[in-house]
Amino acid sequence: MRYGKIIKVFLYFRPYGAIFLKAFFLNTLNPGNFSKLIPHSRPTLGTEEVRRISEVINSGNIAQGEKVEQFEVCLAREIGTSGAVACSSGTAALHLVLLGMDIGPGDEVIVPSYVCSALLNAVSYVNAIPVLAEVDPQNHNIDPADVKRRLTSRTKAVIAPHLFGMPADMDRLVSFGVPVIEDCAQAVGTLSNGKAVGGLGYAAIFSFYATKVITTGEGGMVLSDSKDLLERIRDLREYDQRESHSVRYNYKMTDIQAAMGLSQLQKLHDFITSRREVAEIYFRAFEAFDLDLPPRDAGHIYYRFVIRLKKDAGPLISSMAKKGIECARPVYKPLHRYLKIDGYPVTEQVWFRSISLPIYPSLTKEQADQVETSLTSLFGVTK
Numbered sequence: 001m002r003y004g005k006i007i008k009v010f011l012y013f014r015p016y017g018a019i020f021l022k023a024f025f026l027n028t029l030n031p032g033n034f035s036k037l038i039p040h041s042r043p044t045l046g047t048e049e050v051r052r053i054s055e056v057i058n059s060g061n062i063a064q065g066e067k068v069e070q071f072e073v074c075l076a077r078e079i080g081t082s083g084a085v086a087c088s089s090g091t092a093a094l095h096l097v098l099l100g101m102d103i104g105p106g107d108e109v110i111v112p113s114y115v116c117s118a119l120l121n122a123v124s125y126v127n128a129i130p131v132l133a134e135v136d137p138q139n140h141n142i143d144p145a146d147v148k149r150r151l152t153s154r155t156k157a158v159i160a161p162h163l164f165g166m167p168a169d170m171d172r173l174v175s176f177g178v179p180v181i182e183d184c185a186q187a188v189g190t191l192s193n194g195k196a197v198g199g200l201g202y203a204a205i206f207s208f209y210a211t212k213v214i215t216t217g218e219g220g221m222v223l224s225d226s227k228d229l230l231e232r233i234r235d236l237r238e239y240d241q242r243e244s245h246s247v248r249y250n251y252k253m254t255d256i257q258a259a260m261g262l263s264q265l266q267k268l269h270d271f272i273t274s275r276r277e278v279a280e281i282y283f284r285a286f287e288a289f290d291l292d293l294p295p296r297d298a299g300h301i302y303y304r305f306v307i308r309l310k311k312d313a314g315p316l317i318s319s320m321a322k323k324g325i326e327c328a329r330p331v332y333k334p335l336h337r338y339l340k341i342d343g344y345p346v347t348e349q350v351w352f353r354s355i356s357l358p359i360y361p362s363l364t365k366e367q368a369d370q371v372e373t374s375l376t377s378l379f380g381v382t383k
């Protein structure tokens with residue numbers, strides 16, 4: 001009798017077994033999938049990364065060594081600069097470039113307001129003055145006309161992010177005669193007039209944070225054609241075994257990270273192709289709506305696919321979350337808000353109305369379709 005009851009209970013719950021097992025395994029093998037059905041961003045990693053990292057671990061040389069050197073050579077070759085210095089993050093890369101350029105107290109550095117606070121931090125590390133510029137609403141990048149208005153005799157550099165993977169107007173920015181530091185944190189493989197960004201200014205920085213175009217978990221790199229600059233940065237990156245003391249840093253990358261980076265770099269072109277395929281799905285789906293879509297630029301790698309509404313993006317982000325799709329404001333808060341400065345109306349509007357959709361190489365076509373159908377169903381309600 002008791003066994004009969006147990007069998008009955010078993011038969012009742014049997015249809016749910018597969019669902020439970022699937023959820024359990026997705027959770028353990030693929031943690032991002034369980035709590036959020038479609039995350040806003042995630043890395044694309046595979047067995048190749050595991051193999052390369054295992055090799056480094058088995059070698060016993062896990063700190064900065066020959067893999068880091070290889071990664072520097074390979075990225076410089078890919079972008080087309082004469083050299084590179086790897087480091088621990090994109091922020092560290094920015095800090096090292098500013099130090100290497102002797103930028104310090106009283107110097108002004110122009111940065112866009114519409115960007116993450118890493119730029120503000122790096123300028124503050126060297127006690128220079130951050131001068132914020134407006135954004136170009138067509139392409140989300142620093143507005144060259146506003147940069148020109150803000151140039152003074154104390155301007156020592158302009159930091160120009162190629163935001164969301166879209167090339168900034170380097171020709172105009174360089175024409176002002178002030179050194180331009182390209183921020184390629186979101187733009188590995190982005191092209192400007194057919195040329196890779198990262199080799200178009202005085203120096204360029206890259207970030208390899210977990211969800212960037214290619215990743216090492218955390219990591220960064222400086223690229224430049226200036227041998228002097230790279231030598232200074234190489235010296236500042238580490239402190240050990242020096243004849244004389246001056247302030248230096250521990251901003252090194254490890255060979256474990258570089259092994260992952262080398263593997264990711266080999267996949268860069270496939271990654272970009274996948275990003276463009278997802279972007280095409282979104283373009284086709286949203287063309288008919290009254291929205292601002294990203295520029296259809298041949299050099300854009302769609303690190304982010306950012307659409308702009310005619311009103312606050314917040315409610316749409318919340319509605320998508322309820323459907324299990326994580327969207328976000330692509331810049332958490334513009335810098336003029338942190339610094340409590342008024343007078344950035346374009347940046348304000350772009351920030352308030354923009355929403356970034358999930359886009360990454362491991363996003364499947366089915367997931368992209370799900371984003372598309374969820375969003376189009378909401379447009380009817382929220383437009």
Ligand SMILES: Cc1ncc(COP(=O)(O)O)c(C=O)c1O
Nearest residue numbers: 089090091116118161185207209
């Ligand atoms: C445009 C831009 N610059 C710099 C950084 C800083 O990079 P990291 O997080 O590696 O310090 C980021 C990171 O999000 C970024 O998006």
